[in-house]
Amino acid sequence: MFNIAFIAHDRKKDEMVNFVIAYENVFDGHQLYSTGTTGMRIMEHTQLKIHRYLSGPLGGDQQIGAMVAQNDMDLIIFLRDPLMAQPHEPDISALLRICDVQGIPVATNIATAEILVKALDRGDFAWRELVHKYKPEAL
Numbered sequence: 192m193f194n195i196a197f198i199a200h201d202r203k204k205d206e207m208v209n210f211v212i213a214y215e216n217v218f219d220g221h222q223l224y225s226t227g228t229t230g231m232r233i234m235e236h237t238q239l240k241i242h243r244y245l246s247g248p249l250g251g252d253q254q255i256g257a258m259v260a261q262n263d264m265d266l267i268i269f270l271r272d273p274l275m276a277q278p279h280e281p282d283i284s285a286l287l288r289i290c291d292v293q294g295i296p297v298a299t300n301i302a303t304a305e306i307l308v309k310a311l312d313r314g315d316f317a318w319r320e321l322v323h324k325y326k327p328e329a330l
């Protein structure tokens with residue numbers, strides 16, 4: 192079981208909902224997280240249970256980033272809107288940065304998301320189990 196986060200900007204939310212519907216069977220059984228509105232939309236259209244953090248502009252990206260900083264997040268699907276400025280751009284950059292610090296798989300478009308979810312389905316994320324197992328107590 193892995194920790195997976197869904198985040199989508201407003202003009203990408205329909206795409207996210209359709210994506211999660213398509214792979215609901217793969218996500219089922221994992222521990223799922225999201226920013227506020229994204230998670231609400233996904234739960235309206237699937238049977239999945241998602242732990243919703245705050246909405247992105249109110250700090251949700253930072254809350255997910257805190258999990259990444261502690262190496263507790265295994266996969267992030269973050270459908271960003273590359274054509275619209277966001278008021279919380281610094282939070283978005285910080286989340287992507289901390290993913291790179293920890294080496295966390297993060298998809299920022301649907302094509303990459305699809306490849307990662309297929310990798311998840313066939314067991315390519317097993318190395319993350321080792322990360323969890325050998326994580327220092329202090330973290």
Ligand SMILES: O=C(CO)COP(=O)(O)O
Pocket residue numbers: 198199200201226227228229230245246247248251252283
């Ligand atoms: O703004 C977001 C990510 O940066 C997403 O937040 P919501 O899911 O609350 O719309």
